Amino acid sequence: MATYLVTGGAGFIGSHLCRSLAERGERVRALDDLSSGRLGNLEGVLDRVEFIRGDVRDGEVLKGAMQGVDFVLHEAAVASVARSLEEPLEVDRINVEGTLQVLCAARDTGVRRVVFAGSAAAYGDDPTLPKREDMPPKPLSPYAASKLAGEHYCRAFWEVYGLETVVLRYFNVFGPGQDLGSPYSGVISIFLGRLFKGEELVVFGDGEQMRDFVFIEDVVRATLSACEAPGVAGEVFNVGRGEGVTINKLAEVVIEVTGLEGKVRHSPPRPGDVRASVADITRAREQLGYRPEVSLREGLIRTARWFRGGIWRRGLGYSWTGTAL
Ligand code: NAD
Ligand code: UD1
Numbered sequence: 001m002a003t004y005l006v007t008g009g010a011g012f013i014g015s016h017l018c019r020s021l022a023e024r025g026e027r028v029r030a031l032d033d034l035s036s037g038r039l040g041n042l043e044g045v046l047d048r049v050e051f052i053r054g055d056v057r058d059g060e061v062l063k064g065a066m067q068g069v070d071f072v073l074h075e076a077a078v079a080s081v082a083r084s085l086e087e088p089l090e091v092d093r094i095n096v097e098g099t100l101q102v103l104c105a106a107r108d109t110g111v112r113r114v115v116f117a118g119s120a121a122a123y124g125d126d127p128t129l130p131k132r133e134d135m136p137p138k139p140l141s142p143y144a145a146s147k148l149a150g151e152h153y154c155r156a157f158w159e160v161y162g163l164e165t166v167v168l169r170y171f172n173v174f175g176p177g178q179d180l181g182s183p184y185s186g187v188i189s190i191f192l193g194r195l196f197k198g199e200e201l202v203v204f205g206d207g208e209q210m211r212d213f214v215f216i217e218d219v220v221r222a223t224l225s226a227c228e229a230p231g232v233a234g235e236v237f238n239v240g241r242g243e244g245v246t247i248n249k250l251a252e253v254v255i256e257v258t259g260l261e262g263k264v265r266h267s268p269p270r271p272g273d274v275r276a277s278v279a280d281i282t283r284a285r286e287q288l289g290y291r292p293e294v295s296l297r298e299g300l301i302r303t304a305r306w307f308r309g310g311i312w313r314r315g316l317g318y319s320w321t322g323t324a325l
Pocket of ligand 2: 079080081118119120121170171172173184185186187188190191202203204205209211247270273274277
């Protein structure tokens, strides 16, 4: 049995990691300041997850939380490109300084490995598809720049201190538990939230921008493999499905799988928006044994079912009039 610390453990991805680890019988701590995460995301496993409310910029809190820890899964961050345009300094403090603090504390407490939630946003607007890890990064937004800075620190800590670090460049992660009420959430959750409220879907720009959506369970599998895989310290891995879909097509499929009445409206493009993002997952396949198992359609059905199941319980003013699912 190993001990894990999940920063951002009350967030979307972090809470799934905690749940999966707890269900495997591992010892799990979650550290989160609850700025965008919720304790409700850990419902049902809070008796098996030690929760620490704290900020990743606080080195002392981190050192305390890392006592006896084997693996740190560093997920805490501001995850929104849009928010990084509004508050670049604050996003830098959380995403860059927070990561540096996590790495310093991990070095000082003898952690075996840190797995960092990097981002496909690091590739920016290079038109070459699919994205391979050896392509030069070209961050377009302050968010992308902050995640890339985190990657560089991970690499540097491996080089100079011998702290094992692994960077996972997650593509667009979706699934149950992603925030449905926030304008800073992922597009799939925003689309589902709007559909269930009877509102039109807003597509930014011409909608022909492309993303590689990967279901949360596949991301959890990749992240947990990255803890124990041999010989991968200092490396960067793409974690996507390896298939792209345009936002126009996504809107169509979301409407279809829910069976809800949906209208689409276009609004001006979002600054800092990458045009096309699709992963080459060969490296993760070969070195982490990563195999995405859940298709976009299957993942959407499961996410929509989860959402429908929570409508009444959460009393968010959504309604269900769809015929599908
Ligand atoms: P999320 O917002 O649901 O989770 C982030 C968590 O970090 C939240 O629980 C939040 O409360 C916490 N947090 C924020 N600032 C903190 C601070 N200063 N101290 C402690 N906790 C803090 O986002 P997510 O989608 O789960 O993203 C998790 C990670 O994965 C982030 O690092 C994000 O950049 C990265 N990522 C996400 C995606 C995606 O599609 N969701 C894709 C690529 C990378
Ligand atoms: C997402 C993640 C980011 C991650 C990156 C990796 C979130 C909030 N962001 O960023 O953490 O690092 O993937 O690839 O999870 N769109 C609309 N209408 C909407 C909302 C979005 O058309 O109402 C469009 C956007 O313009 C964009 C696409 O949908 O082209 C995806 O947007 P979004 O879900 O915000 O994700 P990314 O910016 O790709």
